[in-house]
Amino acid sequence: MKNSRNEKRSQHPNVETQASLKWEKGYKNVEVFSKEHLAVSLAYDVAQLSTKFTKERGAFTVAMSGGSLIKYLRKLVDSPYAETIDWSKWHVFWVDERVVPKDNLESNYKLANDGFLSKVPIPPLNVYSIDDSLPPDGAADVYETTLRRLVTSNVIATSTNGLPKFDLMLLGMGPDGHVASLFPGHPLLNEDQKWISFLNDSPKQPPERITFTFPVINASSNVAMVVTREFTTSSKDGRRGRALEQNVPYSSDLLALQPSIQRSQEQTPTSKDLLALQPSIQRLA
Numbered sequence: 001m002k003n004s005r006n007e008k009r010s011q012h013p014n015v016e017t018q019a020s021l022k023w024e025k026g027y028k029n030v031e032v033f034s035k036e037h038l039a040v041s042l043a044y045d046v047a048q049l050s051t052k053f054t055k056e057r058g059a060f061t062v063a064m065s066g067g068s069l070i071k072y073l074r075k076l077v078d079s080p081y082a083e084t085i086d087w088s089k090w091h092v093f094w095v096d097e098r099v100v101p102k103d104n105l106e107s108n109y110k111l112a113n114d115g116f117l118s119k120v121p122i123p124p125l126n127v128y129s130i131d132d133s134l135p136p137d138g139a140a141d142v143y144e145t146t147l148r149r150l151v152t153s154n155v156i157a158t159s160t161n162g163l164p165k166f167d168l169m170l171l172g173m174g175p176d177g178h179v180a181s182l183f184p185g186h187p188l189l190n191e192d193q194k195w196i197s198f199l200n201d202s203p204k205q206p207p208e209r210i211t212f213t214f215p216v217i218n219a220s221s222n223v224a225m226v227v228t229r230e231f232t233t234s235s236k237d238g239r240r241g242r243a244l245e246q247n248v249p250y251s252s253d254l255l256a257l258q259p260s261i262q263r264s265q266e267q268t269p270t271s272k273d274l275l276a277l278q279p280s281i282q283r284l285a
């Protein structure tokens with residue numbers, strides 16, 4: 001990852017060119033980051049897609065998970081993205097939601113609102129949370145009706161087989177492998193008629209949830225699966241492993257991530273370079 005991405009970015013400093021290079025149709029990749037770098041890279045990629053779809057469609061539809069994903073969106077609320085993203089074009093959805101009141105600590109809406117949405121100027125009418133006054137089956141039906149209305153009005157694009165085609169889906173993955181609220185072995189994995197379904201027996205608390213089904217997830221234009229775990233092989237990886245454990249950037253990782261650093265892979269960025277790029281890094285040894 002590190003060489004090809006950095007080379008592409010230094011040859012094509014224009015961010016829109018970058019977006020088309022990386023997110024062209026069929027782009028698939030697994031990229032591995034420290035947790036800090038993950039947030040930096042995710043913000044960069046989401047901003048690219050926001051620019052691309054806002055320009056192409058006049059709207060940017062993002063469906064997000066709850067869980068640990070939200071804290072990895074934190075760089076989007078900082079400069080430069082806070083000012084450069086056209087937040088008025090964003091339309092935000094949830095790939096799954098726990099059927100609890102919106103002020104409940106288990107609510108994916110609350111998590112996203114507290115950690116992200118309340119910090120950026122997305123129009124409130126463009127934030128599509130569930131009707132938490134309804135039971136799971138009713139909440140799922142109403143949410144699907146909302147999606148159908150937005151597909152009809154072309155706010156959400158449509159796939160060739162008539163499914164909603166979100167511009168970006170941000171998915172997490174639980175330790176058991178669940179995605180959205182689709183749990184391993186659960187009958188909902190086979191749902192292929194509904195766009196939104198519900199469950200009363202989630203293996204993870206709380207039990208009552210609604211969820212996008214796999215056909216809708218798979219119809220998205222772009223899916224970013226943001227999966228994190230502890231890094232345990234530091235003794236084998238030497239300096240890079242130690243940097244990852246301490247959640248500070250390792251120089252070559254940063255060079256790969258940051259198009260604004262023009263130095264070659266052989267050169268190590270100075271602490272001044274890093275501090276300029278990473279407001280959250282207080283000090284590098």
Ligand SMILES: O=C1O[C@H](COP(=O)(O)O)[C@@H](O)[C@H](O)[C@H]1O
Pocket residue numbers: 064065066067068069096097098108171172173174175178179180181204
């Ligand atoms: O219950 C849920 O869990 C998954 C994974 O969460 P994580 O904290 O292990 O990352 C999440 O993607 C989903 O939206 C949520 O409802």
